[in-house]
Amino acid sequence: MQDGGVLQRRVASIEAVEAGLGATGYIASRPIATAIYLAQRLQKPVLVEGPAGVGKTELAKAVAGWLGLPLVRMQCYEGLDESKALYEWKYGKQLLYTQILKDKLAPVLGEATSLEQAIERLHGVGDVFFSRHFLEPRPLLRALEEPAGAVLLVDEVDKSDQEFEAFLLELLSDYQVTIPEIGTVRAAVPPLVLLTSNSMRDLGDALKRRCLHLHIGFPDPKLEARIVESRVPEAAAGLRRQIVGFVQGLRKLDLKKLPSVSETIDWARVLVLLHARELDSGLVRETLNVLLKFESDIRAADSQIAPLVFQLRQETAGAAA
């Protein structure tokens, strides 16, 4: 519990969370910082929803980095089950050991005169083959067994089956899991659990009830500019403002897939590599495929590029003058 105390001190206030995450390069909005703070104080998992690429997974990494805890990541997919998420017996090892230990069984059983006696003796040996040595811990069990606690990221939980979602409930509410052959494993230090979802399907009420629900949307221009500044410091202030302004403009269009924060960052990197000082229509057209991932979206946005760029340059000129 000593380590819990350290965590407690580091997650002292909402401001401390904001500052701590900021130090790792993750610029958190106030609601995000509040969520992490409450998750630690109330010991509750956080379910993070929002469009792809707004930094849901990144948040978990930043929290782990800041707190100096190992990040245990579990990617969900259809058909994921306990044996891949929680634990599995090492079948191969069990088989191998039974082969090797065959001769050792002879002395144990040798004196037995009847079948009952032999079985009695076998019972005396205990469940050697179903002990910890033969257990292969999978992400969930690993996260519980980390001595100093961990950050557990259950990524894209909406892609898993409903059965798996139900299976998660015991873990999420009590931070413990039950392995039939061994018993209940309880976390020494409850991990900080983050679940992410892209709303592929509606999650069950039971799951939602056990979690804090954080919705991360697209950031406002100010926050996005700070994010770009933190991630791509090479981009000059003027270019940065134009990049953010342009992406924010694109999000107002009717597109299939709106550009997300991760795309903004990628685009800023590309423009820095190309030594761009400010946006112009030609440059934007050549690099638009970094922002938009559908041919139809690129075509739809094409007519809007020139007016948007023109407007942004006007604004920059106005700011300079």
Next chain:
Amino acid sequence: MSAPLPPTLLDFFRAARGAGLRVSTAEGLDAVRAAEVVGFDDRATLRDALSLVLAKTPEEKRQFEECFALFFGRDGFREAAAAPADAPAPTPPGRAEGAGGIGGDGMGGGAAPSPLGRMLLEGDRAGLAAAMEEAAEAVGLSSISVFTQVNMYARRIMERMGLKALEDEIAALRRDPAGAERAARLDLARDYLRGEVRELVQRNLLLFARGETERWREEMLRQARLAGLDRRDAERMRVLVRAMARRLATRYARVRRRDRRGHLDARRTLRRNMAWGGVPFRTVWKQRKVEKPRLFVLCDVSGSVAAVAQFLLLFIYSLHEALSGVRAFAFTSGTIEVSEILEREPIEQAIAQIMGRIGFGSSNYGTSLEDFEKGWMQAVDRRTTVIVLGDGRGNRTEPRVDILQRLAGRAKQVIWLNPEHPASWGTGDSDMPRYAPHCRVVAQCATLRQLERVISDMLRNHAG
């Protein structure tokens, strides 16, 4: 932080439930703990914290923000309530002279000034607001449930605040010529107060009674005739249809995975365990495949049936999780496939487009069925459920029952939905009795509730 909460969180939960959020007891406890952790000083932080615990979808987040602003906006209301007091011309001078005037009146008039009158004339905003809140609590304002109660609650609050004493004072002042001016000022102030109290009551009605009203409206909508819907209600109805469909979809998506365990599949078990020398570490069970229904929907989009068609299509397309494939057809005097339009466009626009292409003609079931047989009969197989929506009124044209019979022979089942009341099937030009024998189910479908029942039955039959 340990200061008593100005408006209790419990009241807020009630208001939140009224706004349509589902606040369970466990979530309520969490919310109290969260509020204790972040404190009540910073409103924005409190809102963020409560939103994390109480609102679990973007839609709920929006409702939550609205409700939060309304509920905790009450403190802001205090200032706002008092501010207009300066606006009516007579009040500011009243306040200015009030302090001096009381003494004079006290000597001259002889009428004992009521506490309420004094607060009004002195412009004691904090005192008035506190008295109002106190009176509201005393009369149990938070249990207000319908708008007809507004007047009653407003009157009770006024009485509780000391209206009687104020009236007496005004009456006494009127009798005294020296008190006339003061009486007039009190009169005005009383009317102003009445307005404020009414506003408070209205606000509470909005906060606490909305849930009741919404539920009541929804119940009415479920039973309302789909054909005669108000434009205003249509949007609400769509929300309701989607919610119903989602509920059915989750229920039947689960049933489909039910039969997982059963007989051991020896062949596949051996094969799976080859790596371990045939020692069966992993067992494989025979699975019964429960198939999702394939659905063909034929909608008559002529005249009054069109309104119902819209909701049927919306329902079906919100169900896609529980269905393996849906194809939709619209007909009046000919049939066209509309699946593509429905998948591409949001439902309202899709319906408008379909109507633009073939809608509002007079229906001819014979030629429509002929079109269907020519174009798509081949695609109907034993797994397909065919839903026909129509009133069966072909304007005395040849009904071509034989085609429906062949269709019923190919498909798993044919379900006929008719928006008319069963009593009028077969009257006039209705061919319903001739179609009916070939359908597995013939049901009336004029309200949302009937629609839900039919589709739920269909899914259950498939799952069983």
